[in-house]
Structure formats: structure tokens, C-alpha cells
Amino acid sequence: MIKMIAAAFEDGWAFVQKDGQTILIRPPYRSANNLVVAESAVEAAIHAYGFEVWDESFTDWADVVAYLNKRLVEVRKASRLFVNDPDATLELLRRAPKHVLDRYLARVEGELIPAREFKAAANLLAHLINLENVKSDAAVHHQVARLLAASTEGLLQSEPPAPEWVEQDLSHRCPGAVRRYGAAPIRECSERFRQRQQVFAVGTP
């Protein structure tokens, strides 16, 4: 049994008690990050560092972490101060220093492409290729372009074969269009779109 005695939910931090020890847990919730602390630390944390007293018990660590993650989202959603910016990640990319860009590219080449995560790779690279911090570095820009081509190629090759068109199904799906144009032009048009496919997400700069 793990007992939560104090928490700062907006940041997902908590003091818990387990087997007679007081432990501070905080993101990213790896066991190596769990710190055994003195009881007096809890009092100081509540008095001066934004924690509040809490009293709730959990059966295991996974429950504690799930609860803290859930509360973080709830509290931040309710906050008048916090803005959950959907473009935060893109801004992060814009701010990425050179060594971070290099790390991203190494991971695309070493992890995503071998794992055939072509869509994720192409998505990331399509964002990267237009960034000033990428464009301004010829070597990085070249590498992004090379990997983007490889990801796009992989994406095209990994597409499943075209489905067999069933006349009846087509008439059922778009009866008005079949009545007006006939089935053949619609099949041809669908095939053309399938081959082009939408590689990048809508709204990509």
C-alpha cells in the first residue's frame, strides 16, 4: 500500500509513504528518481513550495503515476494561467539547438526508418525542413532532405495494394455520383488520389 501525504498536482509531484519511508516522486517517474526524504521536507514543501496536504492510498506505483498524470491534466485544464498550446512541440523544434537536431536525425535514421515508422519520420522531417535553424545549416538541411526522401519512399512502398472495387459497394457509397458520372470515372479518380496520397498532415507549413 502506498499512501500519498502531500502533492503538487499541477506539476505531478507527490510525497508518499511506503514501508515506513517518506518518498518524493516526480516526473518522469522512474524508480531511480524516487527520493527518500526526511519528514521535515514535507512540511517545508507544503509551507513554502506549493504542495498541499493529501490523504489517499494506492495499491501500487502504476496507480500512483496514473493518478498524478490524470490530475496534472485536470488541474492544468482548469487553470486560468496555463495554456495548452497545440503548437508547443513545433515551437520546441524551432528552438532546438544543433545538437538536438542532430539527435533527432540520428533517431529518425536509427529508430524510425528501421522500424518502418515512415509516417512519423516523414511528419517530423516535413516540419524540420522548413525551420530557419535547419535551413541555415546546409549539412543539416541536406540530411533532413535525404531522410525525408527515404521516409516518403518507404511510405509509398508500404502502402497496401489497391482494394478490389466492388461495383455494388461503390453505388452504395456514393449513389448520386455513380448516377451522374458512372462508376468508371469515380474509380479512376479514387485511384489517382490513392496513389498521390496525403503524406503530410493538413495544416503543415
Add this chain to the structure above:
Amino acid sequence: MDLFDLAVKNAPSLKERFEELIKLGRPDQPKALKEFALTIASSGRICVNMKQMTLIEFLTFGKYMNIYEWAANRAHLSGRQVTEVIQAKLGRYYEKRLAFDGFFDNSSGFHCGALSVGGLGATWYGDHCAVFNDSVSAGRRDVAYLRSDSVDTYLTEDLDLDKAAIAHDVAPHTHRQFLAAIKHSEQVLAHPTQKWPQLLCNDTEFVEVIFAGDAEASDLEKIRMARSDYEAYFDYGFEDLRGALSDADRYRVSGFVMMLRLLEDRKIPLELVDD
């Protein structure tokens, strides 16, 4: 009890005790102690550890609030009594805190921090170390430095204040280096100079600073955070574009970006510390 007055009165005694240590110290100890004290006198700053949202709130509203100010604000918004808000927040620690604060004049205006010459500070309380510039402490009378966590060190189990101990330790800003050197006289020599920041201020040991009056975001000299945490946010960004990031982590990334923007707006440098 006027804590700040007590600090001023204790200044000569702290200097005497420091000089005594220099006179009687083991070989090499006087040199190291003097250097340690000099480092603190020249670059010792008040720092406060903050978690991401605490820092965002501070940078947004510009004012570092203590529990009484926070509770007054919360009470104003909720229509509850200030005491009720504080009681709910402190829970079973309420009486202890009230007892401690009750010994001092104007304690509702006290802010707490720690003395720092670098490093990440007391990360138990927050992963960002907000460092105030010298103007917050220098030239202000209402700053007092204590040997360690005040409640833990000076409040007895029956909730009485160890007045003799506090009077013996407390230092004004001008003499904080002597208090720190006396406290760490046995360890200074065993630590290379680059480890002094961690010796002075870490998760379990720090020289506590109590100061009254406002501390504002415009008084910030810099924010320190662990390089590994900084890098981790960029890794979160990668995972997000891969479609493998949880909602909670996405909110953390948003918070990180918010913090970077606020620091930029206020022209406050972010210093990355190797941990």
C-alpha cells in the same frame, strides 16, 4: 522577536567565531575557509527552487508569494477565510507552522529561500532554481540567514523556539559568508572548489534565508535547470511528433515552452547545469 534585528546584533559574534576558526584551524584549513567565505560574499545569492507551474505563475504575475499572500489571494477568489485556506493547505502541519511564525514580528511577510553560489539548489522542492539578483538582499535590513531549515532546526518538539540557538546562528546579509563558513568548516577542505555550490545548498542541507518585502520577477538574475531535464523536453517533442506522447507529458511540453517564452519576454537567462 525581531529576527532581522537579532541578525544585525549577532554580526560581530559571527565574525569573531570565523576569525577564531582561521586562527585555530588545521594546516590549509584557514586558506580554504577564507576562499569559501570570499566566494559566498562575492557571489552568494538568494535562490528559491520552483516547479514548472510555480515558476510560470511567478513569471506571469511577477510576484513571489508566501503562503499568507497566496492564501489571501485564494480566499479573495473563493470567498473563504484566509485562516481556513491556510489550515486546509497545511493540514497537520498547521499548528507547527503557526507556532513558529508566532514567535516573530511581521512573520506573515516572510519569504523563504536558500543561500546559493551555483548549482540546482534544493531540488526536492522544485527542479528550477530561481536566483535573485543582489539587490534583493544587499542594502536591505530585512534579510536573515539561518544555519539550516528553520522549523526543523529551531522549533522544539513541544513547539517552543530554541531562542538561544537562533540568536547564536542568525546572520545579516553582510555576514552570511561567516555563518556558512562556520557551518561547513569541517567539510570545506574535503571538497574541491567546484563542489562548493553543492556543499552549500543541496536537497538536505542549505543555509535558509528569510526575507521580508516583495520579491519580484524583475529581481531575477537567472533561472537554473538541469541540462538533462532541458534535453528531456526536446525528447518529449520527438515522441510527440511520433505520436507516442501522453497527454500529461504534452502538457509538460506546453509548460516548458510557456516558461521559455516568459523568460525571453522578461530577458531572464536560463542557465543549464550539468547534473
